[in-house]
Amino acid sequence: MSHSTDRSAPGAEAPSRRRFLNTAAAASLAGVGLAACTDKSGAGSAPAASAADAHAATGGAANATHLKPGELDTYYGLWSGGHTGDLRVLGMPSGRELLRIPCFVPDALVGWGQTNESKKVMGTRADGSLKYTVGDTHHTHASYKDGNYDGRYAWVNDKINARIARIRLDYFICDKITELPNVQGFHGIFPDKADPVDPKINYTTRVFCGAEFAIPLPNNGKDADKPEAYRSLFTCVDAESMEVRWQVVIDGNCDLVATSYDGKLAATNQYNTEKGVHYPDMMSAERDACVFFNVARIEQAVKDGKFKTYGDSKVPVVDGTRKSNEDPKTALTAYVSVPKNPHGVNASPDAKYFICAGKLSPTATVIELAKVLDWFDGKLDKVDSTIVAEVEIGLGPLHTAFDGRGNAYTTLFLDSQIVKWNVDAAIKFHAGDKSAKYVVDRLDVQYQPGHLNASQSETRMADGKWLAVGCKFSKDRFLPVGPLHAENEQIIDISGEKMVLIADHPVRGEPHDFVIFKRELLRPKQIYEMDFFPHAVKDVKESGVTRNGKKVTVKLASQAPAYTLPEFTVKKGDEVTIILTNHDKVEDLTHGFAIAKYGINFIVNPQETASVTFTADKAGVFWCYCTHFCHALHLEMRSRMIVEA
C-alpha cells in the first residue's frame, strides 16, 4: 500500500515554512520591538533537524504510537477544547480521542444544556434558558496528592465568561461550574499541590485562577474611559465546594499560572505590566513580571479582615499591588521581572524552579523558588536575585515541559520548533560559564506550536517518554477541507537524546493546554449507581403520567429494546417533565430519548437518570425513539407522545 503525497513532502518544507512566517505569524512584529535572537554560543549549539531527517533517524519508531487492534493506550491525556468549550480525553501515545466532556457549551449527544440536571450545572437565566452557550477553555489541570495526580478531579477554564468547571474523573463528567466575580478574560489556572501551612494536607484543596483583562472595579460603565483605573485580579477557588475563597488585586495582568509543590507559592506571568488597553501599549516595557503570591499570608490577611469587596460580590479582595507590598516581611506578593511579554510559567518536576517563557523575548527565565521564599523572609535583598538563569533559546518561547532528567522542552512559536535545553547547564551559563552548552536539541514542528506537555511532566514523576505539542497551524499537513483548518497535535518520542517526531494528529480547533499521565492513576466507573440520581425511577412500576394542574410528570424506564411506556398522553399547553432511568446494567448499553419535532434529545448511560422539561405547544402524535444504538431492535425501540388539542 503506497501513500503518495501531492503536496510538499516533509523534506521540502523549509521554504514554505519561512514564507509562512514572513507573511503571517510574524507580521508587524518588527514594528513593535521584537528582540532578535543572536546566535550566542550556548543557544546555538544544536542545529534544528528537519522533520524528514528526524523521521529517517527513527527506523521503525513510527510503529510506536500505532496500537494494534485491541491494544490499549498506556497514558491518559486531558485536553482543553478551546472554543469548542469542552474537555477532551485522549489515549496516548495513540493520540486517539476517547471522549469529549461537555462543560461550558451544550452538547447534543448527551443532552448537555437540555436536561434539567445539566442546566443546573451550567446555569440559567430567570426564564430557564442557558445563561451562556459558548466557552473558551484553555488550561486544564488535575488534582494532586503527594506531588502526583490522584484521580479525583480536573479543572478547566472558560475565558469568555470567566467560569471554572470541575470534572469528576470517576465518571468523566462536569459536576460544577463557578463564575468568577470582578474579572474578565480568566485564562491561567492551576490547582495547589499541598497546603502552605498544614503538612497533613498533602493534596489539592485550592485552584488558582488568573484574569487577563483588566476592568474597572466595579464594572458598571462609570470608569470605562479611565484605563489607568482598570485592574486584574488573581482568584482562589475552593477545590471541594467550588466557591470563590478570595481574590487579590494586582498591578498588571495575569496570564499563565503555576504552583509550587510545597503549597506555599502560586505565581502568574504578566505580559502587560503597562496596563495598556491597545496592543502597542502592552509592549512598551522591556521587562514585564512574574508575580508570586504568598498563599499563607494572603489567607491570614483575609482572616484579619484586611480586604475589600466590589459591587454585588461578597468575595474578599486583598491588596497585592506593588506599592502596598514593598516590605518583603509583610508582602503578599512579589514581582519578579522577566523580559518583554512572557507567556507560560511552568514548575519543574524537581520542585526547585518556575520557568517563564519569553514570548516576545527569545529567552527562558529560571526562577529559584527557595530564593523567592528567602525574599519573603527578608533574607534576600533584591527580588530579581531569585532569577538563576535567563538564557536565549529561540524565537517566540511559549511553554515548557520536562522529562524528569533535568531537561526542559520549550515551544518556539515563531521558529516553529521545540528546543530541548538543560536547566542546570543554563544556570551555569547564566552564572558565567560560557562553555556550558544548555541547548541539547531542536526539532521542527508543523507549525506554530503553542502549548506542549510531556508524560507526567507537571508532577514529581515526570517520566520523559512522550511529548505532545499543539501546533496552531496545520497548513499543508492534512487533506484540504475548506478554509477552516484542523490544528495539528504532534506526538514526539523524547525517550532518547534526540527528539523524534512520530505522528501528526488533526484536532478540531482549538486545544490549548493538556496533561498526560499514566493510566494506572485513574479507576473510572463504567456504570452509574442508580442512587446517584435523586429522581431515579427505580421500580418500573413507577412508570406513568401524573398531573398537577398544568404540570405533568412522565416517569419512564428503559431496558433494551423498550421503554416502559409504549405511549403517554398530555394536553396542549402542559408543562411536561420527562424523567427517564436506564435500567440496563450492561457496560456500554446507553439509550437515547428523542421526541420528534420537539427538538429534544438526551441519553441515559447504564443506571443513569436524566430529565427534561418543556411545554407541549403542538397537538398531534410525536414519536419518541432511542437515538443511541442499543440492540438489534433499536429501530423498533419507541414510545409515542400524544398531545391532545
Added chain:
Amino acid sequence: MSHSTDRSAPGAEAPSRRRFLNTAAAASLAGVGLAACTDKSGAGSAPAASAADAHAATGGAANATHLKPGELDTYYGLWSGGHTGDLRVLGMPSGRELLRIPCFVPDALVGWGQTNESKKVMGTRADGSLKYTVGDTHHTHASYKDGNYDGRYAWVNDKINARIARIRLDYFICDKITELPNVQGFHGIFPDKADPVDPKINYTTRVFCGAEFAIPLPNNGKDADKPEAYRSLFTCVDAESMEVRWQVVIDGNCDLVATSYDGKLAATNQYNTEKGVHYPDMMSAERDACVFFNVARIEQAVKDGKFKTYGDSKVPVVDGTRKSNEDPKTALTAYVSVPKNPHGVNASPDAKYFICAGKLSPTATVIELAKVLDWFDGKLDKVDSTIVAEVEIGLGPLHTAFDGRGNAYTTLFLDSQIVKWNVDAAIKFHAGDKSAKYVVDRLDVQYQPGHLNASQSETRMADGKWLAVGCKFSKDRFLPVGPLHAENEQIIDISGEKMVLIADHPVRGEPHDFVIFKRELLRPKQIYEMDFFPHAVKDVKESGVTRNGKKVTVKLASQAPAYTLPEFTVKKGDEVTIILTNHDKVEDLTHGFAIAKYGINFIVNPQETASVTFTADKAGVFWCYCTHFCHALHLEMRSRMIVEA
C-alpha cells in the same frame, strides 16, 4: 516501546463476546421470533477468523493506515455524526478526523447557530431563537455524475426533526437546510444518479428521503388513537433549490433508501409493513418489503394533477399504496417482499442489483433491477420474481458494501462479524446449485457493527481497497472513560482474499452511515472570496459604528494581530449588530471574535464575513478578543466594547 494490555487481549475475546450477546444485544430476540441461522452448505463454508488470527496474518500490514508525519491520506470519508448533529470529514485510511461540519446543531467553535448567517440556514422562531438545537444525522451521500461522485454536494438527514441539510464540498459548509412536511423520523436518504427521462442529465438533481414513523395526516391531534390511519411518506427534494418536489404516501414505513444508476428507480426497505405502533406488532409478519418507486411515472402523475396536499403543506402527495398500484402498467410503486424486518438496501456497483439485508432474518435478498423495470412494463408476472437470490449469511445482517470484484460485504450485528460473500455465487446457489460457495470470508469485529462502507463502494468505481465498519459498542477496546463509551470505527484491508483488521478508532457517538472516495474527486477552496458575503467590510475605512435609533451596527475588519477598532461604544439597551470581515488572505489564518461576559463567539476564516446581533443589556467595559490563535501577539489582539449606562 512496549504496549501491555491489562484487559482481554484480542485472542481471548470470544467468551466476553458471547456473554455480551447473551446479556444485551440479543436480549428478548428469542421471544419475538428471530429466525435461526442454520448452517447450510453455502453459508457455512468459511469459519470466522478471530481478530488475532487475522492480524497475525498481515505481517507488516498494520503500517498501512499509519501515515508518516506529513503524509497525506489518499481518500476522503464523509461520516454522519448521529446525535451530535454534524457531518464529519475523515482522512482515510488513517481514520483521522479532519473536520466536523456543523449542520443541525449549534457549534461553539464556528459560531454556528449564533451568527446571523448560520441562523438563517438553521431556521429560527419568531423571537429569533433557533427552532431546533438537536439533530440526529444518520445517512450521508454525495452528488453524482456519470456514476461517480462529482464533488459538488453532500446531504445528510436529521431524524429527530425531519430535516435535510446540504453541504457544499468546495468550502465544506452547510448552506441549506429543509424541513420535510407531513413526516416524522426521516431516516434513509439517497441522491439520484441520473434523470429517469432525459439522458443528458447524467448527474444528481433529486434527493430521496424515507420517513420511518407513520403519523396521522394531517397530524393535528385528531386521529392519534387510530394507528391504522397513520402513514409514512417517501419524499423527493430538489438537489439545487432544496425545495420539496413531491411525496408519495405508501403502506408500511420507510427505512434505508437506494437509487439505480439509470435514474429510473428509487427504493426503500420496510421493516414495518404491519404498521404496528408497539414493537412486537412491528415484527408479526414473516416478510416485509422493499418498495420501488417509478420516478418518471410519479413525476408524470404530479404533472397530471393526480395528487393531494395535507394541512398547511403545498407539496403534492401522490398515492403509492398497494391497493392503488396493483396494475403494473400504471403502478407508481412496486412492493417486493423481503424477509422479516429488513434494514439496509444497497445498490451494487455493476448497477444490476439492490441488496436487502435481513436484520431479523439471517439473509440477504438480491433484487435484479432489470426485472423490476420488466414488472413495471408488464413483462413479469409476479413482482417477487425480481428476487434472484435470498441466501443465509449470518445473524443480524444490516448493511452491504462492495469491492467492485463481485463481492459483497455485509455487517452481521448479532454475530459481530462482517461476512464477505460473492453475489454471482449466491445467485447460483439460490437457483439450485447447492455446490456454489457464496460465503468467501468472515471477520470478527468489535462489537455489534451497524453500517459499513468500502472505498468508492457506492459508485461505479468501487475499488475494493479499504472497508470501514461502524461498531456500535466498543466495550473493552479503549481505555475506560466512564459510562459513556466511544463507538469503534474499524478499518479493514479488503484488497486480498481474506479481510484484515487494521485499526480501531474511537469516535464520539454516533456515526451511522458514511462514504469513502478518492481524494482526487474534490478540489476544496481554502480561502473565501470576499464577494461571497453581501455584508463584507471590504475597505477597512468602513470600520466604525453607525446608529439607527436603538439599532447600532459595528463594522470591523481583522488583520493579524489587530481588529480595525481598538474600542467601540454603544448604549445599554441597544440592539447591536457586529459585522466582521477577515482581511487576512493567508491559508489557515482564521480569527475569532468573543465578547467577554456576553457569551458571544464566532470565527472568520480568511476573507470571510460573519455577523452577530444581540442586545447590550449590561453596562460596563467588555473586552472583545481573538479566540482563534493567529499570531505571536494573539493574546494582545483585542477590542473593547464600552456599554454606557
